[in-house]
Amino acid sequence: GQQVMQIPQYQHVQEGEDFTTYCNSSTTLSNIQWYKQRPGGHPVFLIQLVKSGEVKKQKRLTFQFGEAKKNSSLHITATQTTDVGTYFCAGPLIQGAQKLVFGQGTRLTINP
Amino acid sequence: DAGITQSPRHKVTETGTPVTLRCHQTENHRYMYWYRQDPGHGLRLIHYSYGVKDTDKGEVSDGYSVSRSKTEDFLLTLESATSSQTSVYFCAISDTGVFGEQYFGPGTRLTVT
Numbered sequence: 551g552q553q554v555m556q557i558p559q560y561q562h563v564q565e566g567e568d569f570t571t572y573c574n575s576s577t578t579l580s581n582i583q584w585y586k587q588r589p590g591g592h593p594v595f596l597i598q599l600v601k602s603g604e605v606k607k608q609k610r611l612t613f614q615f616g617e618a619k620k621n622s623s624l625h626i627t628a629t630q631t632t633d634v635g636t637y638f639c640a641g642p643l644i645q646g647a648q649k650l651v652f653g654q655g656t657r658l659t660i661n662p
Numbered sequence: 663d664a665g666i667t668q669s670p671r672h673k674v675t676e677t678g679t680p681v682t683l684r685c686h687q688t689e690n691h692r693y694m695y696w697y698r699q700d701p702g703h704g705l706r707l708i709h710y711s712y713g714v715k716d717t718d719k720g721e722v723s724d725g726y727s728v729s730r731s732k733t734e735d736f737l738l739t740l741e742s743a744t745s746s747q748t749s750v751y752f753c754a755i756s757d758t759g760v761f762g763e764q765y766f767g768p769g770t771r772l773t774v775t
Contacts, residue, residue, distance in 0.1 A: 556704075559702070580760075580761075581760070581761060583763075583764075585764075592752060592766040592767065592768055592769055593705065593752070593754075593764075593766045594766070595763040595764065595765070598761075598762065598763070638704060638705065640705075641760075642760035647718070647760075648693055648710065648712055648756075648759035648760050649695070649707055649710050649718070649720060649760065650707070650760055650764070651707070651721070652697075652704045652705040652706070653704055654702060654703060654704040655704045655705075
């Protein structure tokens with residue numbers, strides 16, 4: 551079936567190291583969203599990408615949308631302990647349906 | 663935080679009993695969603711609503727029903743709870759459907775024994 555695959559599932563880094571999570575869709579997406587969920591919390595929206603090849607930055611976070619609009623990445627430069635959590639990508643896989651499909655998430659842990 | 667609440671926040675129930683979870687919003691958003699979250703599966707959509715009395719199935723709808731009689735309330739019912747429905751349930755709301763931010767509620771942790 552239609553899927554959004556996210557890798558890696560887990561990532562452990564030393565504080566100050568960089569981190570990247572990748573998201574791949576089986577179909578072309580009209581847009582892709584990224585969410586962060588802190589341990590014990592609820593998902594919180596980070597950003598939405600719409601255009602082919604789009605790159606957006608939020609301080610140390612860089613988000614990219616692939617040229618074919620089937621993949622995306624989130625890169626964090628110089629991680630801090632506040633970056634701990636699970637990062638999800640999500641996209642609308644079915645044209646015309648107002649529902650998102652979420653990737654399985656990448657859980658980031660950081661050694662201070 | 664968006665005005666979205668879920669009740670109850672925690673519930674333990676026995677196999678075979680009916681359970682209803684409530685999502686309440688004060689934002690007047692059109693779209694409302696029910697997800698379940700399980701380790702290794704991320705967030706999976708159960709049902710969603712695109713207006714009062716308008717609902718549609720998600721990817722894991724078997725064993726669940728929903729109702730939305732008012733803009734602000736979206737109810738999720740487990741007709742006869744099973745242990746496989748032990749999960750954390752999140753409600754989300756959106757004003758723009760898939761073309762904008764979804765705001766999530768705090769979640770309900772349901773345990774079926």
